[in-house]
Amino acid sequence: MTNKLVNLKSFNTLGLNAFCKSLKIIENEGDIETLIKDSKKKFIVLGEGSNIILDAPINSPFDVPVFINRLKGISIIKTFNQRVTVRCRAGENWNKFVFWTLENQFGGLECLAGIPGSVGAAPIQNIGAYGSEVSDLIESVHAYDVNRNLAVTMSNKDCTFGYRSSIFKNNTSTSHFSNFIVISVDFSLSTDWKSCRKVTYDDVKNLLPADPNGFDIAETILAVRRKKLPDLEIFPNVGSFFINPIVDIDTVNRLRKEFDNLPTVNFDGRFKLSAAWLIESCGFKGIRFKNVGMHRKHALVLVNYKESTSQEVLILANRIKSYVKDKFDINLKIEPTIFSSSEKSTYLG
Ligand SMILES: Cc1cc2nc3c(=O)[nH]c(=O)nc-3n(C[C@H](O)[C@H](O)[C@H](O)COP(=O)(O)OP(=O)(O)OC[C@H]3O[C@@H](n4cnc5c(N)ncnc54)[C@H](O)[C@@H]3O)c2cc1C
Numbered sequence: 267m268t269n270k271l272v273n274l275k276s277f278n279t280l281g282l283n284a285f286c287k288s289l290k291i292i293e294n295e296g297d298i299e300t301l302i303k304d305s306k307k308k309f310i311v312l313g314e315g316s317n318i319i320l321d322a323p324i325n326s327p328f329d330v331p332v333f334i335n336r337l338k339g340i341s342i343i344k345t346f347n348q349r350v351t352v353r354c355r356a357g358e359n360w361n362k363f364v365f366w367t368l369e370n371q372f373g374g375l376e377c378l379a380g381i382p383g384s385v386g387a388a389p390i391q392n393i394g395a396y397g398s399e400v401s402d403l404i405e406s407v408h409a410y411d412v413n414r415n416l417a418v419t420m421s422n423k424d425c426t427f428g429y430r431s432s433i434f435k436n437n438t439s440t441s442h443f444s445n446f447i448v449i450s451v452d453f454s455l456s457t458d459w460k461s462c463r464k465v466t467y468d469d470v471k472n473l474l475p476a477d478p479n480g481f482d483i484a485e486t487i488l489a490v491r492r493k494k495l496p497d498l499e500i501f502p503n504v505g506s507f508f509i510n511p512i513v514d515i516d517t518v519n520r521l522r523k524e525f526d527n528l529p530t531v532n533f534d535g536r537f538k539l540s541a542a543w544l545i546e547s548c549g550f551k552g553i554r555f556k557n558v559g560m561h562r563k564h565a566l567v568l569v570n571y572k573e574s575t576s577q578e579v580l581i582l583a584n585r586i587k588s589y590v591k592d593k594f595d596i597n598l599k600i601e602p603t604i605f606s607s608s609e610k611s612t613y614l615g
Pocket of ligand 1: 279310311312313314315316317318335356381382383384385386387388390391392393394395434444446447448449495498503504505506603
């Protein structure tokens with residue numbers, strides 16, 4: 267039986283060996299309905315696997331099929347009043363799409379250059395970087411609604427975007443059942459190339475030439491990201507492993523009494539804490555546990571040093587969570603989606 271299993275190692279950027287009994291590549295929109303029906307609505311859908319933890323060792327593979335979304339195509343839907351609506355299908359690579367928009371002199375996505383993954387996954391956790399969130403540019407999301415068995419168009423409002431969250435993000439982790447398959451995303455971008463060049467982050471702003479264009483911003487962000495983050499090819503990882511906690515003023519005041527150097531950022535009337543700072547303060551930056559560790563360049567990035575297992579990843583994650591809880595009374599939340607073949611996995615925390 268084992269020789270029929272598919273290893274998903276090359277389908278997740280953390281490079282975990284994880285196994286499934288059936289893997290299907292979605293290349294045509296028309297196939298989706300049949301695939302969902304055949305799977306009895308229980309499946310895992312992936313893009314490029316850069317925000318997932320696959321917990322399915324060889325002796326406990328996924329019973330449900332794994333779908334890889336590779337729907338391709340970019341088209342201009344309409345232009346109106348210095349805005350353009352661009353439709354991009356879910357299986358396009360995010361960074362390539364960002365550069366396609368810049369080549370066409372459409373502004374808006376430049377601060378999100380360099381984020382790994384597919385376009386279809388961008389709305390799932392409302393990707394963001396350098397002061398920009400993709401929800402600011404999404405007009406609507408076209409998806410297959412698994413429960414209602416039909417293709418739907420969801421407006422930006424319907425998607426209930428929040429910080430690293432949306433209606434699509436399955437926060438229950440142990441359930442591998444997605445309610446939607448994203449087919450394409452409509453972006454509202456600016457045709458006024460100049461108006462949207464707002465870069466608020468000093469480490470990017472200070473490196474920009476005078477009067478930068480969208481390419482200058484995107485290229486500068488790529489360079490800053492390269493400097494800050496471990497090289498994915500050498501250190502398999504999923505980017506930020508924990509979400510920055512959003513807290514109220516009472517929590518900030520409580521923490522400041524003890525930690526007067528606590529970094530905070532105003533966030534819609536609340537405060538964003540730095541998960542990296544919390545983790546580093548607990549002594550985890552650069553530490554190694556078996557084959558995994560928190561990278562020496564960035565305390566928030568959990569890396570797979572060599573053939574690590576999902577168990578090692580989740581044990582280290584839970585250890586960090588409990589240290590941060592003890593020291594700061596803050597609950598860290600794991601950012602990537604965890605897909606586990608066992609509902610009873612003891613490592614899920
Ligand atoms: C080095 C590195 C840096 C990163 N930096 C950032 C960053 O700056 N900001 C940020 O926000 N994120 C960042 N990430 C996380 C990641 O790049 C994003 O979350 C990205 O959008 C994931 O895309 P993906 O195609 O790899 O999704 P996957 O990892 O394949 O899937 C992620 C989730 O989306 C779901 N999903 C994927 N495609 C679909 C679809 N078509 N329909 C329905 N559900 C779907 C999956 O089921 C899963 O729950 C980083 C990751 C890495 C490795």
